[in-house]
Amino acid sequence: MPGAGAGLPAPKAASPCATIARPRTALCLAPQQTRSPEGFSLSQALVPPSPAAAAGAAGAAAGEQALVSIEGVSFAYDSRPVLTDVSLKFARGKLIAIMGNSGCGKTTLLRLIGGVVTPQSGRVLFSGVHVDTGDLKALYALRRRMGMLFQFGALFTDLSVYDNVAFPLREHTSLDEDMIRDIVLLKLEAVGLRGAAPLRIGEISGGMARRVALARAVALDPEIILYDEPFTGLDPIALGITANLIRRLNDATGATSLIVSHDVTECFQICDYAYLLSSGRVVAHGTPQELQESTDPEVRQFIRGEPDGPVRFHYPSPPIAQELGINP
């Protein structure tokens, strides 16, 4: 892992970064004023996870306050139920994967945490605060502590790579351009795209776009990073890069990472804990090891990718002999 400041031009002013010693940092952010009113200090996020937390499961460990708490949440789109009485707790500093087949409600979970949709029953707590979609100001204050990586990057196409990563800094902090430049370059360095800073969004590939989006998502060093299907549609090299980046970021910043994906192989390689959703319920959870050794048929079918099992191969239909008019 490259040390901070490797290969970067000498900073114009005496950058506070140089005076702070940080173990294995790919990112470095000096604690300074931000616009968030509740006094959130960015340096909080740079504390590496304590050894005790790393050893245990990511589930509700005794005495540890969960960063995100989903309590008895039910959600339905119009009349179609998506989530039914789901309760989850995500502790700080863990890399958690939420997996399941299409339509099981994984992306909806992310939307609930981000406050994009409101649950019909139950509630979502972020760091003990209720995620209330009615109060826009409070919601925005919470969102400033989150980072989200959208499936295809969702970069602003009219801005350059540099401006995209600088966007949250310019909007939410009152840092001057020199400071912002340092931070942006460091973030891009962490994802390996510092050289691509002047490029326009139309000039970069899909994999690069996702990495730029990742740099943008962590620009303000959020407490939690939400990944919506980060492995979809990537070639093997980009896949390896992305998985590696997600893990390194999680370790370096101590942020919680929540990955929604159905790529079992990659997820199991990097996550600390995983949840398996099916038809709006949690059917299994555990460390990757536990899930791989599970004997539950639903879990086995999903993990091994078996074509037929609890999730049937055939769409419900009358017997084929009947359809073809053959009398057996």
Next chain:
Amino acid sequence: MSKKQTETLVGGFVLLGLLAILFLALKAANLASFSFDSTYTLQARFDEIGGLKVQAPVKSAGVTVGRIASITFDNKTFQALVTLQIDQHYQFPTDTSAKILTAGLLGDRYLGLEAGGDDKNLKPGDTIKMVQSAIVLESLISSFLYNKAAESPKDAGAKK
């Protein structure tokens, strides 16, 4: 596109717009002759104003010296009461006559002032005594026909 470039181009755009509006106001419209000078009021009564409208020009010797401020009907004298706003710079003698004239052959009506010879000038609020009403085409034609009709029997009588 750098910030400076964008701002310069937008500034140019705005300048173009301002010039366009200025052009319209000065060259195309009558802003140049729009005077904020103070005016004084005069009055005149007419039997017939024709198509005279409010804001029609008041001209003397062909030069606009003021505007018609209001036109009302006096129910007692059954005449039209016309209020004029004359530019403060122009003073007219008390025996000035006011005529309702037509600009061109079929143009709009305006009020023409012909100065008299008196040494005393009209004061604000005065009424112009000598007036000539508008010439209405129908009356002109009917009086012409009447004259013609009156003429022919006389001629016929004289010839006989």
Next chain:
Amino acid sequence: MTLLAFPGLVGRRCLALLAALGHATLFFVDLLRHLPGALRRPYLCIVQVHAIGNRSLSIIGASGAAVGLVLALQGYMTLSRYGQSDSLGLLVAVALVRELGPVLTALLFAGRAGTSLTAEIGLMKSGEQLAAMEMMAVDPRVRVLAPRFVAGIFCMPVLGAIFSVVGILAAYVIGVLMIGLDPGQFWSQMQDGVDVVKDVGNGVVKTVVFGVAATFIALYIGYESQATPEGVALATTRTVVVSSLVVLFLDFILTALMFTAP
């Protein structure tokens, strides 16, 4: 479809139209609420003025010239019959400043700037850019929509004035330089007949009103478009149609209010 189902369909359509109208009104009020926020970030508005105004200059200028030329030719043909060809300047100026300038500029604006706004917002929505902005705790209505609204309202009067001026100059070229009318009469009749407040002023008011309408419609339709390529394409055509109809309807109302004799 059976005949009996027809009234039901019409009724549902009417209700849907009412709902859309209500939703649009709330959106409009919301947009107005966020205007001050946009005005506090002038650079965003300036960038949009460049995108909307500067980029429309060529089509507005070309159209203004074309309309001025045609007005001059047609006007001369008719006026010369009554020996009034000296009034050509007046004819062209009044027609442009009062009516053709504001209306044609608005229609062209809807076609060029309106569709680009709709497509831009629609694509931003389908590319999840607006959702990403929301997740970054930046209100897209303040950051994206309101600056474009401000820019549209600002650009319309400017473009309208430029249209009228180019038209008048083009008419001058035809009337005086080519046909040989007297330039003095051309300008003096115009100055005599065109009132600053009543004609030029009302023309500017019209362009502002049209600007508000056309820009709002473009932004609304783009924001509410379906997040698919077909949805965006449908939205851009709808912008042109709805903007044009609304502009023409507003023109009728404004002309009735402004230019009919009291």
